[in-house]
Amino acid sequence: MEEITNGGNKNEPQLLKLKCSVQNYDWGRIGYDSRVATLFEKNCGVQIDEKKHYAEFWMGTHVSGPSVVDAGDGDNVSLKVWIVQNPKVLGDVVVDKWGVDLPFLLKVLSVGKSLSIQAHPDQELAGFLHKTQPNVYKDANHKPEMALALTEFEALCGFISSEELDVVLETVPEINEVVGNASANQILTVDKHIGELKEERALQSIFTKLMSVDQEVISEALSKLVNRLTHEKEKRRLTSKEELVLKLEKEYPNDVGVLAALLFNHVKLEPGDGLYIAANEPHAYLNGECIECMAASDNVVRAGLTPKYIDVKTLCSMLTYKQGLPEILKGVPMNQYVRRYTPPFEEFEVDQCVLDQGASVVFPALPGPSVFVVISGEGTMATASREDRVSEGDALFAPAGTEVHVSTDTELQLYRAGVNHKVLLNP
Template identity: 60%
Template sequence: MASNTNNQSRTSRLQRLRCSVQNYDWGRVGHESAAAKLFEKNSGLQIDGSKCYAELWMGTHPSGPSFVVKEEELLGHDNKDASLKSWIERNPGVLGDKVFDKWNTNLPFLFKVLSIAKALSIQAHPDKKLAEMLYKTQPNVYKDDNHKPEMVLAITDFEALCGFTEFEELQDILHDFPEISEVVGTACADQVLNCTEKDGEGSKKALQVLFQQLMSITDEAVSYVVDKLINRLNLESKERELSGKEALVLRLEKQYPNDVGVIVALLFNYIKLKPGEALYLGANEPHAYIFGECIECMATSDNVVRAGLTPKKRDTEILCSMLTYKQGSPEILRGVSINPNTRRYTPPLDEFEVDHCVLKDEKSVVFPAVPGPSIFLVTAGKGTVNAEAEETVSEGDVLFAPASTTICITAASELQLYRAGVSSRFFGLE
């Protein structure tokens, strides 16, 4: 009985995590990358100054697992049973009853830091039904059967393509970039130009046909139209200041020469976030992150359907068929103040929410107990965290907080941290 009590006490405490990093080629190099610097402090491993560091992962996904530091000390550093996933499976009570009832022993969210030097692929994430089908038919490409709604919260100025432009702007694009009409054909372009937003399904169908036609042009046609567009913009840049999208096209072409994504990018909303602003991306919505650093949270999945701006496998037909073809600018989320130090970002789904907390010297904040688990990431400064016991924390520390844990944090110097947890909406706590 005593050992069971000791085990229960051990699992009810905050757990330090050692996290994983991903070295994708779009990441920032060496110490220019926030993901790299946080990983170095988190793991104690020296980073390679010549390597790209793209993403720090905090969670249970097998492609980038986190490990419970105390379990590693008990079981050995390389023991897979020390993973957060294995630890939760042995101690399911840390998730809380309601979370366990819905997701079993699966932590429902995956928490990341992204450091982006060049554009990610034009992509969308499947809904649950499509994810299950892709996992069943292509398990070597699609590594799990879960959907992947996600939210990005800007740390620095951040650029993204997100969703299709509203219809009037799409028509302006066809006028301003005649190269598109030339490569898809005037009949296809005229379908869009002759529609109005009032046409409803008709205008959506016209957009869908345009996008599919553009995505399916031959490599030779892509090379021709990209060269023609780039040459024109380079000439015109000597006579006038280019628009934001025109300048973006030149940047993308340097990163991904002769890629259809250079042209397709014109059809999307070009969004610039300031630090503290966020975007939510639902299933089956096209997007591409362009530049900057951010916190990202999503349902626990790594499913990505790509079709442009990438050397990786493209599933153009699947991407074209899965999209909603919804048009209009996405909502910019600025968070809601839950106390003088903390803003909360709550997307419209159950799996996750994100808090951003900034504490000045010697200030304290209390995160009340909630019925589900949380992961805390310290991105700057140092201080103390007091749950059942007091611990010192500093930049790069990642902590797993079991359900029903009250946490008090005090800053020793200006301290910044982010918390990911199951949505308050799921618990009826909004």
């Protein structure tokens, strides 16, 4: 296959339109209530089932949801195969560092109910898990990730501060009953100024005990907690965390994750806010829609709020047990229309582009590949020798060295995922 298969001079880099994959997980939004569903329908021309859950729209080369190059002549081939046949499209830096494959995976998520309490393994643990349980952990890569809110977006992320943890242990008797008062007192008696490591170990002990107790104990504790909060709701306004507990218990009755949620930060993002999650950090997305980008992996270790396979021992042993609120990214303006979100990970960064009617912008050529997705509106995307009409649901691959001009006669919103520019420019 020639380097360029869909028109233009084969010696010049061109945009490739992609047909992309969808994941129908139970936590996804249903039918046309899901942005993932509408994007997938427009991208692939597939009829949407209005009773089906549409959770994730994938753009990349991962084996669990590979994109396909839309050749326009019936001669379609997977993006991964096309890249292997045309490795120059990745650029030397990417090939030298990650081999002949796309190092990141871009997604759109439509979250209808809470995802599992989970963490993603670091590189060493990912390799071990894939080797020992390949049917569960499908690849050997780590999975740092970042979410950019498209709508108001809620998540649990990281453990609450030591001060907040003290309050929880003093005011939620149901947790003390489960883990034991002696364990709770470990936390409450730690000197906060000299006992950070000791407090981390005490937190790990409490969390591990909580996640490991018998189902009967959890069911009894949750029954008490829900009854107590239901009665207190008649007398006072519940906190957002208490309201969340009642919501989670309805979604996942008798699940230990409902109690565990009290130990995590409840984060609320506005559209345009970003949240990044490193390896071994606990989190759970709760509600809303977002752009998500990550290293090219699908490794997830779960321990609550899910009907899927859980691995409590691995999760409890792998976590960092760092406490405090996560950093919220606001993006750095690149120009009037583009904001860049750069997490502390090598594999990826994301640009958000919002064009007004009649506006245009240039994405400069980079020494690495990019993937674009159009979220709303329509317009044109042009390289030096070719122009493509694009609209909602279009996904495109841009080879290394491609300068892309975007213009619109309506409003247009798109996102670009690429390798972290710090790695590309300072290999």
